[in-house]
Amino acid sequence: xxxxxxxxxxxxxxxxxxxxxxxxxxxxxxxxxxxxxxxxxxxxxxxxxxxxxxxxxxxxxxxxxxxxxxxxxxxxxxxxxxxxxxxxxxxxxxxxxxxxxxxxxxxxxxxxxxxxxxxxxxxxxxxxxxxxxxxxxxxxxxxxxxxxxxxxxxxxxxxxxxxxxxxxxxxxxxxxxxxxxxxxxxxxxxxxxxxxxxxxxxxxxxxxxxxxxxxxxxxxxxxxxxxxxxxxxxxxxxxxxxxxxxxxxxxxxxxxxxxxxxxxxxxxxxxxxxxxxxxxxxxxxxxxxxxxxxxxxxxxxxxxxxxxxxxxxxxxxxxxxxxxxxxxxxxxxxxxxx
Amino acid sequence: xxxxxxxxxxxxxxxxxxxxxxxxxxxxxxxxxxxxxxxxxxxxxxxxxxxxxxxxxxxxxxxxxxxxxxxxxxxxxxxxxxxxxxxxxxxxxxxxxxxxxxxxxxxxxxxxxxxxxxxxxxxxxxxxxxxxxxxxxxxxxxxxxxxxxxxxxxxxxxxxxxxxxxxxxxxxxxxxxxxxxxxxxxxxxxxxxxxxxxxxxxxxxxxxxxxxxxxxxxxxxxxxxxxxxxxxxxxxxxx
Ligand SMILES: Nc1ncnc2c1ncn2[C@@H]1O[C@H](COP(=O)(O)OP(=O)(O)OP(=O)(O)O)[C@@H](O)[C@H]1O
Numbered sequence: 001x002x003x004x005x006x007x008x009x010x011x012x013x014x015x016x017x018x019x020x021x022x023x024x025x026x027x028x029x030x031x032x033x034x035x036x037x038x039x040x041x042x043x044x045x046x047x048x049x050x051x052x053x054x055x056x057x058x059x060x061x062x063x064x065x066x067x068x069x070x071x072x073x074x075x076x077x078x079x080x081x082x083x084x085x086x087x088x089x090x091x092x093x094x095x096x097x098x099x100x101x102x103x104x105x106x107x108x109x110x111x112x113x114x115x116x117x118x119x120x121x122x123x124x125x126x127x128x129x130x131x132x133x134x135x136x137x138x139x140x141x142x143x144x145x146x147x148x149x150x151x152x153x154x155x156x157x158x159x160x161x162x163x164x165x166x167x168x169x170x171x172x173x174x175x176x177x178x179x180x181x182x183x184x185x186x187x188x189x190x191x192x193x194x195x196x197x198x199x200x201x202x203x204x205x206x207x208x209x210x211x212x213x214x215x216x217x218x219x220x221x222x223x224x225x226x227x228x229x230x231x232x233x234x235x236x237x238x239x240x241x242x243x244x245x246x247x248x249x250x251x252x253x254x255x256x257x258x259x260x261x262x263x264x265x266x267x268x269x270x271x272x273x274x275x276x277x278x279x280x281x282x283x284x285x286x287x288x289x290x291x292x293x294x295x296x297x298x299x300x301x302x303x304x305x306x307x308x309x310x311x312x313x314x315x316x317x318x319x320x321x322x323x324x325x326x327x328x329x330x331x332x333x334x335x336x337x338x
Numbered sequence: 339x340x341x342x343x344x345x346x347x348x349x350x351x352x353x354x355x356x357x358x359x360x361x362x363x364x365x366x367x368x369x370x371x372x373x374x375x376x377x378x379x380x381x382x383x384x385x386x387x388x389x390x391x392x393x394x395x396x397x398x399x400x401x402x403x404x405x406x407x408x409x410x411x412x413x414x415x416x417x418x419x420x421x422x423x424x425x426x427x428x429x430x431x432x433x434x435x436x437x438x439x440x441x442x443x444x445x446x447x448x449x450x451x452x453x454x455x456x457x458x459x460x461x462x463x464x465x466x467x468x469x470x471x472x473x474x475x476x477x478x479x480x481x482x483x484x485x486x487x488x489x490x491x492x493x494x495x496x497x498x499x500x501x502x503x504x505x506x507x508x509x510x511x512x513x514x515x516x517x518x519x520x521x522x523x524x525x526x527x528x529x530x531x532x533x534x535x536x537x538x539x540x541x542x543x544x545x546x547x548x549x550x551x552x553x554x555x556x557x558x559x560x561x562x563x564x565x566x567x568x569x570x571x572x573x574x575x576x577x
Contacts, residue, residue, distance in 0.1 A: 010570075045413065045564035052417050056553055057429050070429060084569055086414050089380055093418045096384055097425035101398040325385040 001075030003066065006310035007055065010083025010111050011090030011145070011213065012036050012047045013303070014054040018066035019310035021074065021214070023131055025064035025123045026196055028300060028307040029058050040184045041174075044084045051090040057136055059098070062306070073104065077218045077313030079306075080108035081330035084147075088329035090212045096327060106324040107313035115141050115274040116150060116158055117312035118301045131311075133272045133295035138262045140287075142302070143275030144170035144185070147215050147264045152272070156315035161262050162213025167252055172217035176224050176247045190244050196247030199282075202227060204250035206257065213258050213265070220250045231302060248282060263292055278302040342391070342401045342432075344383060346419035347411025347439040348464060348509055351382040353535035355390045358545055365390060366537045379418040387422075401432045401485050407439035407485035407535065407543030409559045410472040411464055411486060416558035433550025435564035437543040438559065439465065440474040440485060443508050445539040447532050448476050451505070458503040461523060463493070463510030471510040472561060477502065487561045490514035507532045 003026065008015040012033045018026040036042045050324065063069060072327040077092045078095035081088055092108075097200050099106045109117075116139050120131040135155060141148040147164035153270045170187055172187070177186020183191065224247050236243065259271055272295040273287060279299050288294050301307060342352040349371050356364035365391050369382040380543045391397060404560070406423035409416045427434040443462040451458055461475035471493050483500060485494070494517045497504055506523040512533060515525055518522030526532045 003456055039566055039568060041568040043564065044569050045567070047563060047569075048413070048417055049560075052424075053554070055421065055558060056424050061426065086417070089414060090417055090421050091384075093380065093421035094425040097422045098429040100384055100388065101426050101429035103397075218422050322385075322388050326381040327390055328380045 003068055003072050004058065004075045004077055004310040004313050005062070005073045006077035006304040006306040006313060007059065007091040007095045008079045008114070008304060008309045009055065009087050009260045010079045010081070011049045011087060011304055012042045014051050014061035015056050015211065015224060015304060015306035016058040017306035017310050018062050018068060019121065019245070019307055020206055021314070023120055023122045023311055025121050025245055025307050027062045028305055029065065030300065030305055031058050031174055037184050040178065042084070047084060048086040048090055052089055052204050055090055057092045059094070060142070061321055070098070075149055075313060076104055077109050079111050079114060079309050082332045085329055085331040087287070088318045088331070092327060092329045094146040095143070098176070100321060100325060103321045105318040105320045107318040108324070108327055109309045109312045109316055112141060112146060112148065112150035113158065114308040116152055117315070118274055118297045118305070118308035119272045120155060120314070121297070121301065121307060121311045123298070127294065132297050133270060134336060136268055137272050137295070138266060138268050139272045140255060140259050141275045142273070142277035143170040144168055144174060144256065146275060147217070149213050149258055151266055151268070161266070162215060162258060163216040166216055166218060167221060169215070169217060169255060170275065171249055172221050173277065175221050179224055179228050180244055186282065187277060190248060191282070193241050194248045197305050198310055199239030199245040199249035201242035202246035203237065206254045207211065208257065213262055215254060215258060217251065217254070220254070221245065230319055252280070252283045252286050256290070259287060260290060263290070269293060271278045272296070273325035274302050276303045278320040339399055339545070340396065341400045341541040341544055342387060342421070342509055343405030343417055343537050343544055344387065345407030345439055345442060345535045345537055345540050346379040346406050346415040347384060347409045348415070348535055349377040349412070350534060351377070351379050351386060352535055352537035353386040353390055353479070354385065354457040354541050355394060356538065356541035356545070360383070361542065361545070364541060365393070365561055366536065366538050368534070376417055379413065379415045382430050383418060383422055385405055396421050398421065398426060399430050401426070401430065403433045403435060403550065405435050405437060405540045406435040406556070408414070408465065408556070409439050409486065410561040411439055413558070413560060420556060420558050425558060427553055428454045435544040435547045435550055436554055438541055440472065441476070442539040442543055443535045443540065444476050445472070446536055447505055447507055447512045450481070452479065456506050458524070459500070461497060461504050461506040461511070463506055463514065463518070464512040465513045465576060471514055473510065475500065485559065490517035494518055497521045497523060508534060519528055
């Protein structure tokens with residue numbers, strides 16, 4: 001039995017997972033560091049300290065849940081970037097050392113390629129050969145750090161159709177939530193509040209006129225700021241649910257419109273979504289109404305996780321021992337070609 | 339017993355391999371970043387360790403004890419060292435022992451003093467940035483100044499209060515030479531080997547431990563709380 005063991009520590013979740021060589025999910029462990037919520041965002045130094053304390057135990061746990069030991073592992077995979085570099089380095093150092101001690105190959109994985117590869121995992125009802133969705137398809141990735149439309153033609157890469165020019169969609173949710181006095185992370189809290197509100201009570205901009213398939217969420221955030229200010233604290237509180245629903249509607253529409261355009265332009269009839277924002281109910285509903293096949297991985301595979309990194313590793317050129325001993329993490333940009 | 343030891347608390351990456359039947363023959367490999375260059379911990383540590391093992395025909399699985407410098411020192415460097423040591427231990431059956439980087443820094447001078455019957459204390463000082471020093475002092479085999487993070491003037495005062503003669507070593511002793519010399523410390527010349535943390539010393543200190551430490555208890559000695567600075571929104575990838 002040859003298994004893939006993967007680690008992912010690009011932000012504030014310490015993740016390890018085990019996936020079989022043919023893409024079947026065996027275990028997926030995510031240790032969320034709740035400590036950051038009190039700061040209203042992720043504190044890199046705190047995140048890195050926690051990763052170090054948790055990484056080995058999370059790996060043990062992933063192996064245990066997969067009913068495996070390191071002896072069953074044939075490939076170690078790790079997120080190389082982009083992300084918080086100090087956080088990434090903990091995962092990279094850990095993965096390299098686990099692999100080196102056993103002379104195993106190592107697959108460095110790009111975090112975004114990982115999010116796309118979540119769709120290739122075979123789990124339960126989606127355990128067909130292609131996983132949740134097989135290429136070609138259009139993929140919308142929307143998280144706290146990224147908003148991206150990708151054209152996925154093969155298993156080992158993607159081309160970018162559009163991306164945000166300013167805030168990420170999740171970041172917009174978080175900032176909007178803060179303006180409405182909601183706790184971090186704002187996305188889920190804002191969605192909850194919006195349930196009791198009217199999405200058409202206020203008109204927020206959708207940035208339709210932007211060229212190409214890029215996104216912009218700075219405008220909708222600023223316009224919420226002005227609305228809240230104009231209403232004053234009392235009225236804003238009284239209309240909080242309406243504000244939340246209208247704000248959410250604007251973001252969902254912006255995302256959905258671009259998806260429609262991307263499908264039209266590429267002629268593809270399949271859409272996958274990933275990233276933390278894919279958990280958003282109204283977004284899922286809106287996209288499921290499009291006349292195409294929509295694939296949405298389960299929630300824990302949409303947010304940061306290591307199963308997606310293991311999945312991507314199946315299609316990456318793994319580096320044999322000892323080629324990867326000098327491997328470094330990268331904070332931003334596309335994967336550095338080693 | 340085969341001990342693989344390393345330290346990444348300072349900008350240098352130091353790795354040593356020691357066989358306790360020939361402790362004097364311990365081999366060490368180092369990487370020192372050039373002026374203006376970033377520390378090489380991430381790219382050098384495992385590569386140097388593998389190289390060292392290869393020269394003796396050993397593998398990671400032949401190591402009985404892993405020794406790692408716990409700092410204090412640069413946070414990212416410490417984490418790379420400790421993460422590497424913990425993961426090597428996880429993936430082999432080696433024991434894991436964390437040691438004080440300051441003690442490893444002081445050890446060679448301390449042993450020399452002992453051999454010479456000299457009566458000076460050794461003050462290990464690491465540049466802690468932001469105008470502070472990480473320091474600790476030993477005299478006659480005893481720790482007389484506990485690990486501290488202090489401004490150089492305060493450290494000088496502590497040393498003067500302690501009295502006696504002192505040899506100060508480490509990149510912090512060089513950085514704060516004036517303050518420490520004024521407090522009566524003797525400091526070797528800038529190029530002296532005594533200012534570098536020796537991985538051989540890390541191995542030797544680890545050999546003194548009766549047994550290994552539980553993996554999850556091996557954590558860096560940061561000596562400073564984390565700065566509560568929020569992550570700036572991640573950079574959008576460019577392509
Ligand atoms: N139900 C929801 N509605 C809207 N946004 C949500 C919802 N749930 C989560 N989010 C948003 O998703 C983001 C978290 O996404 P994710 O877990 O992928 O982490 P991330 O660290 O932002 O990821 P990455 O490193 O991939 O950018 C947060 O901005 C959060 O507000």
